[in-house]
Amino acid sequence: MQEHHADDERQFGQGNEYRISLNESLEVYPMDKMKVSYEAMLGLAAEMVLDKAVVEFRTKRLYQAIDKALASGDKDTFRRLTDELKTLHA
DSSP: OOOOOTTTOEEEOSTTOEEEEOSSSOEEOHHHHHHHHHHHHHHHHHHHHHHHHHHHHHHHHHHHHHHHHHHHTOHHHHHHHHHHHHHHTO
16 A cells, blocks of 8 residues: 655645545545534624523513512512522523
8 A cells, every 4th residue: 555645646626625635545635624614603693692592681671570570579589589580680
């Protein structure tokens, strides 16, 4: 079996893919690695947007419940909800 080096074999695949054959069992596809990185970044961005939406939703609900507790004079509920709000934004 002949050993291949990065400089031994270079070829262009379909589209913008550039393949470098290192040996018979290992091939590096830089465009595939970039695609995985891009997809991972998109996933993280989507997760951040979702997390922000959940926090905003919970905050709005907590403020509504806090207002209701204030209006009814329920100190225990007020304290519990304000503690929860503080924890949410900590």
